Amino acid sequence: MSWQQFFRDPxxxxxxxxxxxxxxxxxxxxxxxxxxxxxxxxQAAVQALITVVEHNGDTLPVRMAIVRALNASRTERRRGGKPPETTTRSDKRKFNLERKHPIFTIDRQHRFTTGRLV
Structure with missing residues (x-):
């Protein structure tokens, strides 16, 4: 067990x-x-830290986990303490189907077709 390993980039x-x-x-x-x-x-950062210390592994996974956790905390503070909104794939698909442009549409073969302004 080596707690004295240094990060390549602090x-x-x-x-x-x-x-x-x-x-x-x-x-x-x-x-x-x-x-x-x-x-x-x-918790993911702690798990990565413990794993690296126990197995004398590379410190990069710990660095990545800590930076990710710090960024998540910053994002939460910017949003006023609210958890980030998540959209599922079906929500995105539903949104795209409801969103139609009067001039251009995309058919099933992913080709643009033009429509008329009425």
Missing amino acids: IELPDGRVLRSLRDAGEFIQMLPKATQDRLEW
Whole structure:
């Protein structure tokens, strides 16, 4: 077990601090509020951290997980604490079928056909 492994590229935090090693990352995650630690992004970061420490693996998965969790937190703050909206594939398909342009349409063979303005 080696907590002293360093990231190839240190992780810069929004408050200006820098995470340089796995130990720094672990201590940072432990300092987060319990509600933040319970979020799925941070749980994935902790799992990646533990796996890398136990198997002396590459630090890149940990870096990616932490950066992803930090970005998710920033996005949430920008949206006012609301979870990001998700759309399913069927919702997108339904939206595209309802959205028709009076001049151009696309037929089943994905060719443009022109219509008339009435």
